[in-house]
Structures are given as C-alpha cells and as structure tokens.
Amino acid sequence: MGEESRSCLDTKQAENSSGSSSSSALEQRSIEHAIQVISSLISISHSIKVFAGKWQSIRDRLEELLSSLTVIENCDSIDNPSLVSTLKAIFHALKDCDDLAKSCLRLSFSGKLLMQSDLDIVCARLSDYTKSLSDIYTLGLLTQNYAIVLSRPNLGASKDDMKLYVKDLLSRLKIGSADMKVQALISFNEVIQEDDKYVKIAVEIENFVGLLVNFLDSHETEIQEEAAKAVSVIAGFQAYRGVLVGAGIIAPLIRVLESWSESSKEFAARCLQKLTENSDNAWSISAHGGVTALMKICNNGDNSGELVGLACGVLKNLVGVEEIKKFMVEEGAISVFIKLIRSRDGAAVSQISSIDILLTMASGDESIRQIIVKEGGVRALVRVLDPRLSFPSKAREMALKGIMSFCFSSVNCFNILLNYGFLDHIMYFLHDREVSLQELALKAAFWLCGTSEEAKKAMGDAGFMPELVQFLDSKSLEVCEMASETLYTMILVPKNRKRFVQNEQNVGLLLQKLDRVEMNSGNRKLLLSILMSLTSCNSARKKIANSGYLKKIEKLAESDNSDAKRIVRRLSSNRFRNIFNGFWNS
Template sequence: MGEEEGDRKSTADQDSPESFAGGSCIPQVVKLIFSLISLSHSVRVFVAKWQLIRNKLEELHSGLIAAENCDSGENPSLSGLVPAILTTVNDCHDLARRCVDLSYSGKLLMQSDLDVSFARLTCHAKKLSEIYSAGILTHKYALVVSRPSLGACKDDMRFYMRDLLTRMKIGDVEMKRQALINLHEAVIEDEKYVKVIVEIGEIVHLLVSFLDSPEMEIQEESAKVLSVIAGFDSYRGVLIASGIIAPLIRVLECGSESGRIGSSRCLMKLTFNSDNAWSVSAHGGVTCLLKICSNGEPKGELVGPACGVLRNLVGVEEIKRFMVEEGAVSTFIRLVKSRDEAIQVNSIQFIQSIASGDEQIRQMVIREGGIRAILRILDPKWSCSSKTREIGMRAIENLCFSSSSSLSLLMSYGFVDQLMYYIRNGEVSIQELALKVAFRFCGTSEEAKKAMGNAGFMPELVKFLNAKSFEVREMAAESLAAMVMVPKNRKKFVQDDQNIALLLQLLDPEEGNSSHKKFLISILMSLTSCNSGRKKIVSSGYAKNIEKLAEAEVSSDAKRLVRKLSTNRFRSMLSGIWHS
C-alpha cells in the first residue's frame, strides 16, 4: 500500500462507522447519521436511490435528535431500536464509500443493496414514529434545532424542514404546535422554504391532515402555514391534489375563530381563478360562507376573506344564481352599512362582481337599496378612508352609468353634489378619481350636463385646464366642451370674463400642439352661438392666438372658428384687433 493511500485510509478511519461499533447511545448514532448524510452528497451514481435513502436518514436524524435528552434506557423499545439503526447506518456508510470510490462489483448488485438499505431505514423510521406516537417523547425532552440564517444553502433548509416534520409527526401536542409556529415563521421570513416544503411533499399532506385535528391550536397553526403556501400560484395545484378543500370547509363550519379566519384566507387564495369553484361548492362551501356573512360578525377578519371567496366564485353562473336565491344581494347590501371598513370594501366589491353584466341583478341591487347604501359612504359627513370612498365611487360608476333610470335616481340622491365636493375638497387621489367619474357622467345625458352646470362644475373644471397632468387637462377640457353645448351652461360660462381669456391664452401656439386644444376650440365654437360670447372672444387680448393657429395650419378647427367669427357684423372689429 502506498504512503498516500495509507494516509487517506487513516483519515477516513477517524470518522468510520466502526469507531462507534461498541456504543449504542443516541448522540453517537446522531453523529454517524450526520456524517453519512454529508458523505451521500458526494455520491454521483444511483442519485435517485441515494436521494430516497438521504430522506430517510434525515427523518431518523431529526427523530433521534428530538429524543437525545431522553435516557433511552427508560424505554426498552427505544433502546432496542438504536443498535438496529446503527447497524443499518454502518452498512449504508460502507455502500456510500464504495459508490464514491466506484469500487462496487456490479450495478445490479449495488442497486439491490441500496434497495435493501432503504427498506431497512424505512422500517426503522416507522418504528421510531410508533414509539413516539405512544407518548414516550414529550416537549420537555425536545432539543430545538435552530433555523438556518438567511441565505443558507438548500441542504441546510431541507434539514431544518425535515426536523420540523419529525416533530410534527412524533411529538406531543405542544411539540407539534411549536413546530408549526416555527414552520410559519420560516415561510414568512423566506419564501424559499415554501419550495422546500412542496419538494418534500410529506409536509403538505401532514398539514392538510392537521386541519381535522381535534386540537384547535394545531388546526389554527396549520391553516396559517397552508394559507402562505396557497399564496403561490404554482403551488396551489399541489394543495388541491392533497385534498385541502374539504377540510378547509370543515374548519369553516366548526373550527375556532382563528382557524376559520386562516381557512377563509386560504380558500380565497385557492379560488383566485374559478378552477376550484365547483370543488368548494360541492363540499358545501358556498352555503357555509353565506352563513358566515349573513350572521353579521362584528369584525371583518372573518367576513372580509369569506366575502372574498364568494366574490371569486360568482364567475360561475350556476353558483352565482344559487347565491342570489340564497339572498346574497340583500346580505351584502346590509354589510355595506357596517362600520367596519374591511367589511364595507369587500361587500361593495362583491356587489359589483355579482351584478356585473347582469341587468336583472343590477336592478335588484338598486331596488333593495344598494345604491343608497354605497352613496352613504361618499357622504363627507360619514367617517371613511379615502380608499373606501374611491371604491364606493367606482362602484357607483359601474352600477349606474349605463341606465337612464339609474342616473335619475343618482341625481335625486344628491350624487352630483357629492362629486362636486370631492373635486373641490378631496385629497389628490380621490379628487382625480372624482374628475374621471365627472368626465364620464357628463357624457351620459343632457340632464347630467344640466345638473353639473347647476352644481357649479364649470368653474372647477376651468381650474384643471392648467393642471400639470396632461390627462387631467384633457378630461377637464373635454368635459367643458360637452357642458357648454347646453344653452343654460353656456350663458353661465360666458358671464365670467376670465373663462374666455384663459381659454384663449391656453391656445398660444408656442405652448405646443397639445391634443386638448381641440376641445378648447370646441368650447369657443359653442360660445360663438351667443352674441356676448363672440364679443368677449374678439375683444380679448389673447384673440390673436386663434388666428395664429389658423395661419400656421396647425388646426383646421381654428380655421373654422376664424370663419365663424368673421361674419359681416364682426369683420371690422377683427381687422382692428388682429392686424393692429
């Protein structure tokens, strides 16, 4: 034997299985298993079989660590199992070295040996689980394995997850609960743990089974972890394949408050698309969720996500019809009146979803007081956040702007005044939304234009003509162009001399060819239909801007406006002003 080979053999013998052959204590076996796990990562042949063996080794390693503070002599079953594990690990260690060195005699024989070792390890893991299931291991004996630091390698993360899996499988209630808490903290801190959980597979099945646990704390903590996993679109199929829907609904029906909240949040994520809608319905989920909402829970923590699940399900026509028959519309109109903003928001969004594209349901919402309930949120005297008001305003737009009868109802309820308030006094976000809604409202009917004129919209819209936002300027100009087509509004607009001066000033060709100028010219065209309007246009110091635009051939609308102003009655006046 060469000197180099002898040194290698001497070094290997320091950690060899035989160095523990005379002992059967748990710490020695734990150390040997860890050594074997590390060695197995160096194996480059029979990779799939070694992965299976490594999984079982990790399970045994975690189970024995959990029992390390327990004197194995106190339990004959445990003290008898440890030497058997040691023998199998010794054999595996030998197989691993032969695979690393490629010193085995034949592939078929090595495959057979690996299958035998895997079967023996599986048997040991099962016996260890049975021993702990009998109540031998309690929380006071458990040593806690620290969670790897952020950025740890995948093997360390897998090891930690395997340790938690073992504790969840074999520990007492307190140990299971603590393992679930640690699991939840891990997936919240680093989403990579979610991938590891899914890859291990067994953890997902165990978590789903825990939803039916008689221990409420186990049920609650499992629902929390599963809700995090459900937040990843690519893993929802794994949860569905594990049969998660039925136990989640059972938790909704008879679980604790915290468990029901976790379950409803999980279901809401699982139903983001309607693929799982029928599964929820088939297990009685729709009825259960409607019951939760109709009971009028005082807090939105449960009603909010329950409403979210129902909103996800209305895309299925048959389920939507069932909800309507069960009184969902009246239930959620009542919830809109809640003082809990989370409930208000979810209820408004549900009503929008269930009425979308369905005139019959939309009329039902109006008939049962849904519009009035939503408008109360827009009342400045009512205490609401801007976000809630924005959602309410969008709902009004979606529910009412397509029907003349609905528009008349809106105006009778004072919606125009509410809209005016937010354009004049609202925070920036809701002010811009109010302007967009006013822009669309203005285009719905002649009555809407008149109502806006009476409410004082035109002076406010004029202010937006100088806004920094191009979109805001254009909406204000287009809305004004529509409003001044109404004779009564036109007269009001002309009465303020500054309005015409500002319009003409904004037509300065040097300001660029902004598309909103066509609406400014359209406003001026409407104003020329009355004598006072034409007089104020031609007498303004900025009247030359119209001629400049026309001469530059930038705008054909400007040329038409010049022709409109150049009638016999005003020609001499124009000549004096534009050619001075």
Template sequence: MGEEKPGHSSPETSRGMSSLRRALEIISSLITLSYSIKVFAAKWQLLRSKLEELNAGLIATENCQFSSANSELSGLFSAILVTVNECYDLARRCVDLSYSGKLLMQSDLNVILTKLDRHVKDISDMYTAGILTHGYALVVSKPGVGACRDDMRFYIRDLLTRMKVGDAGMKRQALVNLYDVVVEDEKYVKVILEVDDVVNVLVNFLDSPETEIQEASAKVVSVIAGYDSCKGFLIGAGVIAPLIRVLECGSELGKEGAVRCLKKVTENSENAWSVSAHGGVTALLNICAGVHCDGELVGLACGVLRNLIGVEEIKRFMVEEGAISMSIKLSRSKDEALQAISIEFLQRIAFGDELIRGMVIRDGGIRALLRVVDPKWSYCSKIREIALRAIESLCFSSTSAVNILMNYGFVDQLMYYIRNGEVSLQELTLKVAFRLCGTSEAAKKALGDAGFMTELVKFLDAKSFEVREMAAEALSGMVSVPKNRKRFVQDDRNIGLLLQLLDSEDGNSGIKRFLVSILMSLTSCSSVKKKIVNSGYLKNIEKLAQAEVSDAKRLVRKLSTNRFRRMFTGLWHS
C-alpha cells in the same frame, strides 16, 4: 452536576441511550459518505432522505422523557444501530465498487430502505403509545443567517420528523418554528418544496382534531400559498377540501389562515371550480353573513368570493344565495376595510350585467353608496373614492339610476368634494362629474344649476394635462345646454380665459379641440362673437383652422359672416 432527566436512570435505559448515541454518530457519517457514492444515485438519494428523517427523529428522542417500557425502547435503539451499521457497510462497498453484482446490491439497498422506514414509523408509534413524551424535547437550532442549503434542508427535515412522530406538543412547536422560518426567509419555502412530504403533512394537519395544530398548519399554508411556485404543490396535495372544512368547522384563527390561503390560490381562476365543488362558496357566504364573525375574517372571505366572480356559473350561484343583499349590508359596516371590500365586490359582480345591476339598485345599493359619499358622515377619503368609483360603474348606464342619484342630492355631494376634497378625491370627483355630464341633458342642467361650470373653469388651468382635458370636455358638453350657456357668458372673464388657454396649449390638440368646441357653442350669442373678434386671438383661431382642428373652420366662418366680416384684419378663406 446537572439535574438527571426522569426516566433515564435505569441500567437498561443507559444501554439504550448508548446504542442511540452510537447510531446517531454512524448516521451522521453515513449521510456525509452518501454524497460521494456515484452508483445507484436515485436509490441513495432516497436512503439519504430517510436517514435524515431518522436522524431528526432520534435527536428528538434523545431529549425526550421515557415514561415506560424502557426495554422496548432499548430494543428499538439496538435494532436501529444494527440497521445503520449494515447500511454503512453497503455504502462503503458502493464507494469502493466492491459489490458482487448490481442486482444483488440493489436488492440489499431496498431491504435497508424498508428497515429504515420501519424504524421511523416505530418511533412515531412510541409517541402515539405514550412511551415517549414531549417533556424534554428540544428542536434543533435554526441555522443562522446565510446558512447553506444543506443546513436549511436538514433543519426542515428535522421539523418534518417532529411533525410526523412527535406528540401534540412537539408537532405544535415544529409548526411554530416552520412558520417563523418561512415568514423570515423565502429560501425556506423553496427548501420545503425540495423535502418530500412537508406539504402533504401540512395539508393533513388541516384536518387535525387538535385545534392548535389545525390553526398553526393553516398559518403556514397561507404563507406558502403566497408564492406562485408553491400553489401547484398545494393544489396537487389536495389543499382545497381541508381548507373548506376548516372554514366550516374550525376556530376563528383556523378560519382566518384558511381563508387567507384560499384568497391566494383563487387568484388563479382555474382553482375557482375546485372551491365551488367542495362547497366553498356556501361556506364563504355563511362567514360573510355571520353575526359574530370577526370583521377581518369577513373581509377576507368577501375577498375570496370576489376572486370567484369571474366564473359565470359561480357568480349566478352567489346571486341566488343572496350575495347582493349581503354585500349591501356589509357596505354599511363601521369597519371601513370591510366596507371597501364589500363595495368592490358589489362593483365587480354587477360589472357588465344589467340584471344584477338592477338588483343592486332595487335592494338599496345606491342609497348605501351615497351614504358613504355623504359629507355629513365621517369616512376617510379612500373609502369615499371606492364608493364614487362604484357609483360611476353601477349607475351611469341607466337613466333611472342617474335620476335616483340626482334625487338623493348626488350633484351637491360632488360639488362639495370638487371644492373641499383632497387632490386625489377632487380629481376623481371631476372624472365622475365628467361621466355624469355625458349621461343626459337633465344631468348637464343639474350640474350647471349647482355651479359646476365655475369649478370646471378652474381646472382648465390645472397642471395635469389629463385633468385639463377632462374639464374642457365636460365643459364642452355642458355649454351645449342653452341655460348653461347663458349662465357661462354672464361672467366676462370666462371668454377671455378660454382664448388665453387656446393660445397657450401648444401641441395639446385634444384640449384645443374642446376649447374651440366651447367657443363654437357660445357664438350663438352675438356679444360673445364681438368679444372673440376684439380679443386679438383671431389669428390663433385661423391657424387652428388651417391645421384642421375640429370646429375651428366652422368657428372662423361663423365669425367672418355679415357685419363681423369687416372686423377681420386678415380674412381666412376656405
């Protein structure tokens, strides 16, 4: 014999349980029968939905502990049995088309629907009054892998009923189970959209005074928000305002779930205004500025703010509220994930805005970024790459910013990574150096003094076409400076390599154009002219001139004048 459940032993309780079990049997048959009804289809869909909700509530009730007022419960179960019998009679008449009139049948169906709805509310009230307690409630078993849509829908309806009518413990357990299924199988997310009221209940739970219920609902909502098909439902249910209230007053776990959801829904800029209108920007900034906030939470909040930057008015408000100094401070964090998101935030908020860019520089943004790039400090390559991209974006359009960079040793840092960095970091460093080279004559001189031309020559023979072209273009710019030209031609191997590459770059007219440009600059030195003429590559240069390659004609003219003319074996005539 199994142990008897407390509160289930009196004769009155036994009668009530008998009514309950009979009601469950009839409801199960009624739900099946309803699918074969061809008339009043919309009304029977509503009735079936309410029957499934009532069924789930009764199953939960069957396994609960009755704490008091067994006569009240017995009366409720008897009334439910009467109602479902009436409903079954109406269903049979609809199947057989044996009703006397459509209007009368429609009226009878409305009455039954009202009764069923009242029974669901009565069960909820029983929990609220403490007549039913959670001691023995068991959630219906989750359908197995590959379950049909109807089984999944029934399971979700069961969870919905428990969330509606259960006590705090039952609500928490239902939310845990709901989270498990939406994480495991996205089909359940689609089912949630098909079952009325699930999204509304979840949104309402975000305002629950029970911390665990608020946290659990925030977790579920954050998963659902990851599906584009669900975002509209969440927004329509008014999810923004309660999410922001969680940010303002919730627990750390609740805030994390809320901010994850906001990050997903604000990927669509149309929702940015709603977040701002409910005070979300201020709440997010407060989290980012919080001394005791978890690093992951701050990073997520910073990510939401980054999504909102696209709206000009919101961006201005952020700046007025100190977002620049806040993000510079976060960029100095020991948490590299937080550093990365804050640097990307800085880069995005200042993009295309000289005023904000100036604020970043004045507030110490350049020094903060250079600290990340500095080889003396221990950072991973990824965060250094993010910092380099931010420096390129923030500084290279301003001469004063470029001068600050060079005064703080930026060129030496680039030299270190071009020689010692991982491949991806080396290539990014090359790109940044190429951009820096185009900012000013002073930058070209600084790069030349640091020995950058030697490194660029090495990249001229790289496997990547993009890398070769970038190196050639950068070198073309650098040798336009007389001091750099003089340094470059001191190594005899450089001219020979350029000529060899010019011969080997079949079809790559872009690279050839820059190589010819480099040679053109170098011919200001007579010794270079001799080396080119004596190299055996003149015919190749002539072919490029005939092919209209930029600077090739000028180069041939320059090499074919005066005392160099007689050195040609075949003169090219323009």
C-alpha cells in the same frame, strides 16, 4: 474510511451500552452514539459514486432517523424497554449500512443486482425504525421535558443544511407532543416567510404537505392556526397550488371556515383566494359547501372586516362560474353585500370588497344591475360618498366606480342620484386634495354629462362649470381633456351657456388656456369648440373681441385652423363687422 468512522461503528460497544443497563443515562449515551454514527454515514454517503439514486433514498431515511432520535434525546424520561430494543435494532441496521457503504466506495461488491437488493432492504429497515420511534413517542411511552430544535441555518446555507432542518421539523411534527408540533410549525412559518427556498424544499419532501393538510383538522387551536398559516404561504406560489389541491386541501379548508378560530379562518380564506385564481378549483369548493360557508361569514356581523373581505375575495373568484353566480343570487348574496356596504360599524376592507364583488357580478349582466338598483345598492354607494361620514378614500373610489357601472343603463338612475345628493358629493370631491379621488369625481362628472339633458342642466345649476374651468390648468393632459370635453358638453345647453358667460372670469380663463396649450394638441381643438359655442351669445362675442387674445385666434385662423376660422367669421358678423373689415374674405 477513516479511523473516526470506524470508531463510531464499534457495534459491540454500542450493543453492550444499550443492552447492559436500562438506565436513562446509558440509553442517553446510546442515542448520542447513534446520532454520531448516522451523521458520519450521511457524510460518507455523499462520496459514493455508484447507485446514486439508492444512496439518495438511504440518505433521506438516515436524515429522518437522525431527526427522530434528536427529538427523543430531549425527552425527560427515555427509560423504556421498547426504546432499548429499537435502539439495538437500529445499530444492527447502521452496521449493515456501513458495510454496504464500504463495498460501494471500494467497488468490491459481487454483483449489481444483489447490491441493489441489499440497499433497498437497508433503506426499508431504516424507514421502519423511524416509524417505530414515532409510535413509541405517540403512545406516550416517553415524556417530554423540553425540545431543542436544530439551529436554523444561516442565510446562504447549503440546500443540504436547509433540507436537514426541514426534515428535523417534519420529525417533530410527526412524533412530537402538541407543544412540540406548535413549536415546529412556528419555526417552519418563520423560515418560509424569510426564504422562499424553504417552501420548495418542504414541498419536495414526501408527506410534508400532506401532514400540514391533516393538521387543518386538528382540535388544537394553535396547531390548526399555524398549519393554516403555512399552507396560505405555500399557496402564494402558483407552482405549488396543484400540490396542495392534490393533497386534498379543499375540504379541510372549508371545515376551517366553519370552525370558531377567526385567525384560522382568515388564513384558510387567504389560501382559498389564491387557489381560486384557477377557475378549475371553483367547482371543488362549491361541491364541499364552500360557497355557503363563505356567505355565512359575510352575513355574520360578528366577524372582522379582514375576514369578511377575504371571504368576498374568494367569492369574487367564484362568480366567474355562471352557475355559482346564479346560486349566490338565489341565496340572497346581493342583499348581503349591500348590507355590508350600509353597515355603519363595518370595516373599510369589507365595504371595499363588497363593492368590488358587486361590480364583478354586474359586469355584462343587466339583470344583476337591475337587482342591485332595486335593492338599494345605489343609495348605499351614494352614502359612502357623503363627506359628513367617515370613509377611507379607497372606499369612496370604489363607490364612484360602482355608481357609474350600475347606473349607466338605467333611465331612472339620474333622478335617484339627484334625490340622494350625488351632485353635491361630486362637487365636494372635485375640491379634494387627493388626486385619485379628485380625478375620479371628474370622470363621474364627465359620465353624468352624457346621460341626459336634465343632467347637464342640473350640473349647471349646481355650479359645475367654474370648477371645470379650474381643471383646464391641470398638468395632466388627460384631466385637461376630460374637463374640456365635459365643459363643452354642458355649454351646448343654452341655459348653461348664458350662465357661463355671466361669470366675468370664465371666458378670460378659457382664452388664457388657449394661449398656453400646444399648437397641435387635442385639447386646443376642444377649447376652440367651446369658444365657438360661446360666440352664439352676444356678451361672449364682445368679451372675446375685446380681449388681448384675439390676435392668437386670428393667427390660428391664418394657419388654416377651421375652428378658429369659424370663430373669426362669427366675430366679424353683424355689428362687429367693422372691427374686422377686409380681414376675412374666404
């Protein structure tokens, strides 16, 4: 061992400096000296090759002791008899630790079992002294002026440096004042959001997660908020969720939901949302009254939309358990969520989340769908689509999905939608510049066509067909095919077919599109089916026959396209036979 280490461990000098005077200045120097000795021992311990596990435990205890002394070093007054005696005992333990380190480095110990026992004893002593320092601070025997937290390791720092920093924060969380705890929690939240490695280190340190969980019940608002923020970040890592649950986090999180701090509630709800991705935790949350607490948040109009949205997110995860879903329905959950959708002052996030959870609850459950319709859920969703009202696109997209889900099996739903102006809203959004909303409106039109003959007639009266023709030029093959299929379904209704042909541009646009589509595309088949349906109308046959695209249809017929053949047959019959005389004999 070097001269520097030996000079650091001049125990006689250390004891004299700690025992000769009770002045703060001498105690300050004793603490500084102890910090130097501990730092030296930590460095030396890395060079020891024998009893590696034992020395790792000792090194951990030394780092905890170092952090605790660093905290006390920055107190305003450290003139205290209890501290003097504890420091004296610490120096004795450090001397024994140094002697053991020398023996292990030189392999000069008499027996392995005896050395292992000595190492266990010194490790326990160091742990006891850290607790003694914590008790001295907690009992208010020292007064804090300011606290200097260890400098945050630079990006790319070694794991040992990062671990030392987190352990220093842990010491402050254990023995610090309320302000120091807040400062330490803020520092911890900063590093875990910047570098994931700190999360892993914190989880691996004994009692760190447990301490964060305990802070959730703190009466100090800032401590509770920062602790809730920290556990919500840790819960973002699937591998560590079991650690949080094992530390008993569920019950404290539910209690936070019932506290008055909205910020703490948001972090707690965010944490619960991540934890409930595993359905195994659902029963635990329910057992601690979590469902009722979350429902209360959703039903309280004073809560922010963000908090309500998070609460809905947790409940959405919980409804996967049939018994919990049944309980929610019995407690009036559906009415609560519909109320949130209706709310004029409600935030978009709460409205979107409410629709989302209703969709989840109704999935595969006809009885739930009937309750939603009966309690005015469809009317509330149609209102979200009203262009005169201000709703974000995401909310409108969710509303359209909800309507299609809740109404597809209801006989009376179309009449309800018609009375609420649903068709007018769909027409409006077919013109929307936002592609996602426009395509969803097209899907709604496609869905409506499949509901009933009355729906097709009403859509024809509302002017859907010219709009659908415009979509035939879309760059999206899916959009083209959906528009074509919807148009084909509508044209099967004689009244719609007549109206379609009356518009001079419609037939021409169909023929233009037919000329441009790929030879073997599915959309070509749909276009030909539409034209075939139109040939039952005299004016349509005439327009097709007189168009410049007739040769295209003839060419398709010659290539053995059955749909094109049928069109040509229809055109060549009756008074058009002379136009195609001798063209088609088969």
